[in-house]
Amino acid sequence: xxxxxxxxxxxxxxxxxxxxxxxxxxxxxxxxxxxxxxxxxxxxxxxxxxxxxxxxxxxxxxxxxxxxxxxxxxxxxxxxxxxxxxxxxxxxxxxxxxxxxxxxxxxxxxxxxxxxxxxxxxxxxxxxxxxxxxxxx
Numbered sequence: 531x532x533x534x535x536x537x538x539x540x541x542x543x544x545x546x547x548x549x550x551x552x553x554x555x556x557x558x559x560x561x562x563x564x565x566x567x568x569x570x571x572x573x574x575x576x577x578x579x580x581x582x583x584x585x586x587x588x589x590x591x592x593x594x595x596x597x598x599x600x601x602x603x604x605x606x607x608x609x610x611x612x613x614x615x616x617x618x619x620x621x622x623x624x625x626x627x628x629x630x631x632x633x634x635x636x637x638x639x640x641x642x643x644x645x646x647x648x649x650x651x652x653x654x655x656x657x658x659x660x661x662x663x664x665x666x667x
């Protein structure tokens with residue numbers, strides 16, 4: 531007579547273990563979701579399956595260009611093609627902000643630049659054939 535009782539007890543225990551495990555996992559997942567609401571770092575890179583950087587966000591320090599022009603600290607977002615060309619750039623600094631859209635990899639002079647610098651704005655559009663249009667308000 532003890533065998534049927536033992537069998538029923540083992541069956542109940544076997545059913546209770548997965549239920550308790552599911553309940554514990556669900557609670558841990560819900561609690562863990564609110565632990566790190568912010569990702570912090572100096573820069574961020576998104577890479578593809580081959581390890582190539584395809585997007586980046588970075589803070590560039592203030593400095594001086596090769597031509598001697600000073601430039602401020604800038605936040606820069608780059609979206610990069612599979613061939614390594616940064617086709618979309620969005621920048622922001624205290625002096626201004628800009629958006630640069632470049633043509634395909636094999637082009638040099640196909641681009642669009644939308645810029646707000648100081649108290650003025652401009653839109654520069656240029657085709658590979660050299661035609662350029664500048665729009666200023």
